[in-house]
Amino acid sequence: MAPRQAGDSAVEVGGVEVAAPVSRAALEDRLRDIQSITDAALSRLDDRDLLAELLERTRAVLLADTAAVLLLDFSSGHLIATAAAGLEEEVRQGVRIPVGRGFAGRIAAEHKPVILDHVDHSTVLNPILWAKGIRALMGVPLIAGGKVIGVLHVGSLTPREFTSEDLELLQLAADRAATAVASLTAQEDRVAAEALQRSLLPSTLPVAGGAEMSVRYVPGEGRVGGDWYDVFTLPSGQLCIVIGDVTGSGLPAAVIMGRMRSALRAYALETADPAEVLARLDAKMQHFEPGALATVLYAVFDPGLDRVRICSAGHYPPVIASPGRPAEQADVPPGLLIGAVPGVRRRVVTVGISPGTLLCFYTDGLIERRDQRIDHGLARLCRAVKAEPPDTACVTVMGALVGSEPVPDDIALLIFRRQP
Amino acid sequence: MTAEGGELRWMGEQAVVTVPAEIDTINAGEVRQALLAASHDATVLIIDMSGTTFCDSAGVQAIIDTYNQAAATHTQLRLVATAVLRILTLVGVDQLIPIYPTLEAALAGTPAAAASTRDPDDPE
Numbered sequence: 001m002a003p004r005q006a007g008d009s010a011v012e013v014g015g016v017e018v019a020a021p022v023s024r025a026a027l028e029d030r031l032r033d034i035q036s037i038t039d040a041a042l043s044r045l046d047d048r049d050l051l052a053e054l055l056e057r058t059r060a061v062l063l064a065d066t067a068a069v070l071l072l073d074f075s076s077g078h079l080i081a082t083a084a085a086g087l088e089e090e091v092r093q094g095v096r097i098p099v100g101r102g103f104a105g106r107i108a109a110e111h112k113p114v115i116l117d118h119v120d121h122s123t124v125l126n127p128i129l130w131a132k133g134i135r136a137l138m139g140v141p142l143i144a145g146g147k148v149i150g151v152l153h154v155g156s157l158t159p160r161e162f163t164s165e166d167l168e169l170l171q172l173a174a175d176r177a178a179t180a181v182a183s184l185t186a187q188e189d190r191v192a193a194e195a196l197q198r199s200l201l202p203s204t205l206p207v208a209g210g211a212e213m214s215v216r217y218v219p220g221e222g223r224v225g226g227d228w229y230d231v232f233t234l235p236s237g238q239l240c241i242v243i244g245d246v247t248g249s250g251l252p253a254a255v256i257m258g259r260m261r262s263a264l265r266a267y268a269l270e271t272a273d274p275a276e277v278l279a280r281l282d283a284k285m286q287h288f289e290p291g292a293l294a295t296v297l298y299a300v301f302d303p304g305l306d307r308v309r310i311c312s313a314g315h316y317p318p319v320i321a322s323p324g325r326p327a328e329q330a331d332v333p334p335g336l337l338i339g340a341v342p343g344v345r346r347r348v349v350t351v352g353i354s355p356g357t358l359l360c361f362y363t364d365g366l367i368e369r370r371d372q373r374i375d376h377g378l379a380r381l382c383r384a385v386k387a388e389p390p391d392t393a394c395v396t397v398m399g400a401l402v403g404s405e406p407v408p409d410d411i412a413l414l415i416f417r418r419q420p
Numbered sequence: 421m422t423a424e425g426g427e428l429r430w431m432g433e434q435a436v437v438t439v440p441a442e443i444d445t446i447n448a449g450e451v452r453q454a455l456l457a458a459s460h461d462a463t464v465l466i467i468d469m470s471g472t473t474f475c476d477s478a479g480v481q482a483i484i485d486t487y488n489q490a491a492a493t494h495t496q497l498r499l500v501a502t503a504v505l506r507i508l509t510l511v512g513v514d515q516l517i518p519i520y521p522t523l524e525a526a527l528a529g530t531p532a533a534a535a536s537t538r539d540p541d542d543p544e
Contacts, residue, residue: 293481293484314511316510337512341516
């Protein structure tokens with residue numbers, strides 16, 4: 001039997017279609033049902049508990065035997081069983097349904113409800129459903145921000161024809177579930193991105209003889225992005241400073257940032273040439289993270305800190321200040337971003353450092369403002385940077401460039417000074 | 421043709437896409453689509469950023485993606501930029517795509533082989 005589409009479920013009595021009698025009691029029942037699903041008390045639960053409670057209530061209200069939510073995994077294009085009532089094995093066995101196939105897959109692909117009066121292997125892909133003895137199924141898409149993010153379905157162990165009223169109630173529950181899921185996903189991503197970022201940014205900077213350093217990291221508008229810095233020493237005694245910015249924000253950017261950081265450290269051990277380190281990093285990114293873009297600046301200081309070799313892949317050059325002299329942008333040749341095109345030649349500049357000289361490394365969030373030209377932000381930065389102790393310099397720079405404004409984009413700031 | 425990501429005009433065989441004044445995460449996807457569609461159809465595509473005052477890394481990504489598609493379809497790319505010239509130079513876009521100060525210069529910037537007898541200002 002072909003699955004019915006939503007909306008054609010008038011009640012049939014002896015072959016004659018009649019409108020279902022609407023009694024006062026039936027109306028009250030229905031209101032109570034709706035109340036049960038939209039209950040404000042649900043909001044007090046955290047999102048994960050809300051989903052479980054909502055499935056229980058949906059099952060009860062619809063007199064169904066099973067209720068389940070499958071969420072779309074965007075990277076694989078599969079629906080993954082995430083929460084269930086009366087059908088817990090679906091979640092425990094990690095059921096995955098490709099979008100477009102089977103009952104749930106069709107709902108996700110067509111963005112439309114589907115009702116199945118007969119469940120067997122020809123209509124339902126997931127063997128758990130028909131092995132369990134489910135006879136009828138009704139499912140709706142979960143939609144958030146105009147996109148399908150999953151599927152909610154209920155099942156009956158006895159033969160049943162779901163009605164349009166049943167469908168409306170299920171749709172109501174789906175709207176509620178979609179809101180909870182979207183909020184849950186956003187929360188989890190934010191927490192994970194922040195944890196990842198915290199674990200990757202060095203909390204204590206390595207001690208290198210004669211080098212003083214101080215850092216600041218501020219997430220943009222409370223949202224972590226792909227900015228990062230790294231400081232490490234090599235077996236040769238060279239001190240290395242890395243600062244970079246992965247395009248995008250949130251968890252995806254933080255994950256790529258973490259991979260780049262590890263890869264760069266590994267290549268730094270292999271070769272002393274900063275351009276070669278960035279070339280290898282670029283090749284690695286082109287192959288394993290196609291489509292990702294990042295700016296990176298890599299600086300390698302001689303063990304005696306007399307000079308630094310710098311290579312930039314699309315990143316702002318550091319601002320350099322010597323005692324008693326105005327600060328200026330270091331003359332670093334621009335280089336193409338990491339991840340843009342294969343086989344780019346990169347140039348290295350060597351900068352001499354006298355005692356007391358300070359280098360200020362930063363990401364674009366520090367100087368870019370929508371209503372101002374970049375030159376303006378750069379000039380402000382150069383005016384703020386002085387050859388003072390790095391802790392003081394960080395305070396001065398953040399005070400001058402950020403002040404009490406909300407920060408639209410991430411800011412990473414790393415200040416190095418050679419001891420005077 | 422006007423779209424949110426950019427306005428497409430044809431100057432002979434040269435397509436000119438004028439992109440928005442501000443390009444960021446919000447509209448970079450539309451800019452990318454407008455550029456990719458135009459680069460698919462054109463032999464020469466001029467990305468007109470002369471009116472663009474802000475372009476963040478998402479905007480740069482749209483340009484790089486266009487460059488990579490254009491390289492595959494042998495579409496010649498040119499760029500017009502003033503206010504965002506500094507950021508484009510910083511990230512090395514000028515090493516991939518020639519950047520001109522005005523649209524006129526970009527339209528005239530055709531290498532000899534590609535120069536046709538067609539008037540570049542001819543809207544047809």
